[in-house]
Amino acid sequence: MKKRSLFIILLFSCIAFYGQNHTHQGNLALSYPNIPGYLSLKADLHQHTVFSDGNVWPSIRVQESLRENLDAISLTEHLEYQPHLEDIPHPDRNRAYHLALEEAQDHDLLIVPGSEITRSEPIGHSNAVFISDANKILNDAPETAFSEAKKQRAFVFWNHPAWHAQSPTGTPIMSDFQKERIKNGELHGIEVINSLDYAEESLALALEYNLTVMGTSDVHGLIAWDYTEKGDHRPITLVFAKERTLPSLREALFAGRTAAIFNDLMVGRAEYLEPLIKASVEVLSASYIEDTAVLELELKNICSSDLLFENQMPYTFYTKAPIFEIKAGETVVLRIKTLDILTELNLRLAALGAYTAPKQHPVISWKVKVM
Numbered sequence: 001m002k003k004r005s006l007f008i009i010l011l012f013s014c015i016a017f018y019g020q021n022h023t024h025q026g027n028l029a030l031s032y033p034n035i036p037g038y039l040s041l042k043a044d045l046h047q048h049t050v051f052s053d054g055n056v057w058p059s060i061r062v063q064e065s066l067r068e069n070l071d072a073i074s075l076t077e078h079l080e081y082q083p084h085l086e087d088i089p090h091p092d093r094n095r096a097y098h099l100a101l102e103e104a105q106d107h108d109l110l111i112v113p114g115s116e117i118t119r120s121e122p123i124g125h126s127n128a129v130f131i132s133d134a135n136k137i138l139n140d141a142p143e144t145a146f147s148e149a150k151k152q153r154a155f156v157f158w159n160h161p162a163w164h165a166q167s168p169t170g171t172p173i174m175s176d177f178q179k180e181r182i183k184n185g186e187l188h189g190i191e192v193i194n195s196l197d198y199a200e201e202s203l204a205l206a207l208e209y210n211l212t213v214m215g216t217s218d219v220h221g222l223i224a225w226d227y228t229e230k231g232d233h234r235p236i237t238l239v240f241a242k243e244r245t246l247p248s249l250r251e252a253l254f255a256g257r258t259a260a261i262f263n264d265l266m267v268g269r270a271e272y273l274e275p276l277i278k279a280s281v282e283v284l285s286a287s288y289i290e291d292t293a294v295l296e297l298e299l300k301n302i303c304s305s306d307l308l309f310e311n312q313m314p315y316t317f318y319t320k321a322p323i324f325e326i327k328a329g330e331t332v333v334l335r336i337k338t339l340d341i342l343t344e345l346n347l348r349l350a351a352l353g354a355y356t357a358p359k360q361h362p363v364i365s366w367k368v369k370v371m
């Protein structure tokens with residue numbers, strides 16, 4: 001055992017806080033508040049290891065995810081693309097999942113069994129998660145692979161539909177194959193964010209075809225090298241689930257209760273993005289500057305995304321520009337010229353880093369009681 005892990009275990013058994021679990025979390029930890037009625041689970045359901053074309057062992061994926069405080073991951077190895085097969089023969093295509101499960105057993109991380117169904121365009125790549133046996137999904141006919149995934153009650157999403165290697169214009173092309181899968185109930189979600197790429201056109205397709213909005217890292221190397229060393233976080237899907245369990249996670253994905261998040265970019269349906277951003281900002285205080293009608297608000301951003309806002313109220317600001325930022329974890333003071341002395345303010349701000357449809361930002365309202 002590594003000295004560092006031993007130290008962490010000793011530390012936490014001393015304060016007897018985490019019970020049987022221990023943590024690897026550092027200051028890289030992602031945090032988003034829950035929304036009314038649901039827990040906000042942080043998931044990355046598209047990752048690779050040496051069991052397809054990734055470069056790391058499955059245990060590393062588990063450890064990386066714990067450092068970023070994720071709630072759920074899936075190792076979605078390409079079923080059909082296996083460049084390391086001669087070095088690492090593995091007749092069982094569920095092997096990466098089992099190794100991840102083993103690594104995660106002393107940790108509070110949900111491991112979702114998954115696989116990537118891989119074809120050239122127009123079929124492209126799709127992930128099937130919550131599968132029961134990857135071996136059975138491996139099939140020459142893509143139609144059979146999808147129908148088998150459905151038989152296993154899998155949640156299936158279309159990966160990087162805007163990928164320029166498959167769509168040279170960098171915009172997604174919904175083919176008859178995808179339309180047929182949607183009609184058959186075999187395709188349920190779409191990545192609007194994949195690694196560094198965000199496609200507004202994919203969000204438009206999600207809304208048009210009622211597909212669940214997904215964001216994933218699709219990591220092949222190290223999360224540290226691709227993201228955290230650059231000061232980024234990996235893209236994630238926030239899943240709004242009733243409980244922190246696999247069945248709840250699955251239910252929420254099928255119900256479309258998600259948002260895709262990559263650093264300061266937040267993408268999703270208004271009904272989930274609005275309460276998320278609302279819960280992400282706490283009003284710490286609200287009082288008038290003595291003998292004035294200038295209301296001073298102290299706002300704290302408690303989520304891991306920097307939030308960019310634009311004033312949507314009839315009142316103007318005393319000091320700030322109408323567009324201002326609250327960095328993750330930080331506090332700002334707004335001075336609002338309300339003209340009359342109010343006992344309650346309807347604080348209304350457009351969230352400019354968030355999209356509920358292409359070029360459309362949610363407007364968030366907070367009822368603020370003046371002290």
Ligand code: ZN
Nearest residue numbers: 046048116218
């Ligand atoms: Zn992939």
